[in-house]
Amino acid sequence: MRIVARGFILLCAMSLSAMGQQLAEVGTAAGIRALEDAWTVGQSRNDSHALDLIFDNALVYVEYGKLVTKGEYLSRVRRELPQLDQIVMGPMTVRTFSGTAIVVGTYSEKRGRDKSAELKRWRFIDTWVYKKGGWVLVAASAAPCERNP
Amino acid sequence: MRAMRALTWIVVMMWVGSVVTGGQAAYDSDIASKLIALERVSKMQAWQNKDLQTLNTMFDDAFVYVNPDGRELGKPELIAYIQSFGTLQFVAEAMTVQLHGETAIVTGLYRMKGTQRGKAFVRRGRFVDTWLYKNGRWVAIASLLAPDAN
Numbered sequence: 001m002r003i004v005a006r007g008f009i010l011l012c013a014m015s016l017s018a019m020g021q022q023l024a025e026v027g028t029a030a031g032i033r034a035l036e037d038a039w040t041v042g043q044s045r046n047d048s049h050a051l052d053l054i055f056d057n058a059l060v061y062v063e064y065g066k067l068v069t070k071g072e073y074l075s076r077v078r079r080e081l082p083q084l085d086q087i088v089m090g091p092m093t094v095r096t097f098s099g100t101a102i103v104v105g106t107y108s109e110k111r112g113r114d115k116s117a118e119l120k121r122w123r124f125i126d127t128w129v130y131k132k133g134g135w136v137l138v139a140a141s142a143a144p145c146e147r148n149p
Numbered sequence: 150m151r152a153m154r155a156l157t158w159i160v161v162m163m164w165v166g167s168v169v170t171g172g173q174a175a176y177d178s179d180i181a182s183k184l185i186a187l188e189r190v191s192k193m194q195a196w197q198n199k200d201l202q203t204l205n206t207m208f209d210d211a212f213v214y215v216n217p218d219g220r221e222l223g224k225p226e227l228i229a230y231i232q233s234f235g236t237l238q239f240v241a242e243a244m245t246v247q248l249h250g251e252t253a254i255v256t257g258l259y260r261m262k263g264t265q266r267g268k269a270f271v272r273r274g275r276f277v278d279t280w281l282y283k284n285g286r287w288v289a290i291a292s293l294l295a296p297d298a299n
Binding site: 056058060065097104106124131138144146 | 216218275283296298
């Protein structure tokens with residue numbers, strides 16, 4: 001009887017631990033999604049200060065096939081006018097590996113203004129790393145989707 | 150006398166600090182060399198030779214790949230995609246490594262030339278790969294090939 005009870009307790013403990021792990025992963029994924037949103041909002045509003053907090057200093061950023069440093073990216077954001085409706089995020093998935101998270105998703109980018117604006121869809125991979133108590137973006141790259149809308 | 154001891158202590162601590170920093174730099178440099186070697190084995194040998202066993206070992210099961218057309222592939226799809234090439238030359242160069250603890254980002258330039266379904270193709274651009282130190286070895290968890298800007 002005792003053995004059965006111990007087995008039952010052990011089983012409960014294991015399932016609780018697995019549930020806790022799943023909940024932690026769900027929480028991490030939600031946090032990463034929030035950071036992705038913060039990045040989009042920060043870029044749309046040219047908020048280089050907010051972006052500075054999100055990006056790691058050694059960020060590897062590939063924009064339109066070219067390697068751009070964090071400093072170059074932030075200075076471009078500072079120079080540009082706010083473009084509130086230029087980027088629309090599509091669905092994304094978050095894969096977590098302990099202190100690392102990979103986000104894969106799509107976004108549509110409107111380049112140009114009014115009727116001449118061109119809409120282009122991109123698929124991206126972002127890598128986030130947990131550092132000093134917070135998640136920071138360490139790499140971001142995107143490839144244009146061949147079948148654009 | 151006390152000032153002398155304090156000065157000696159500071160000098161010793163600075164020396165220890167520089168040894169530790171130097172050791173860390175050498176360690177990081179070793180890892181960077183290893184990752185660049187892994188990139189060469191993966192892209193220049195395993196892709197070209199369709200060495201599926203090596204690719205299977207190097208890619209994590211949750212590996213995700215985005216090709217220059219913006220198509221997302223998982224590990225089994227990528228292995229099938231590699232098999233679909235008739236011939237393939239894959240050159241990776243100008244690689245740099247950024248280490249973040251047990252995560253590493255490798256970026257560089259790539260050039261692919263070959264045939265697929267009877268059609269010749271040439272592609273070039275920049276790749277960004279994410280590697281993770283897992284169970285005592287480095288495995289690739291994500292890779293994106295961005296086409297050339299021009």
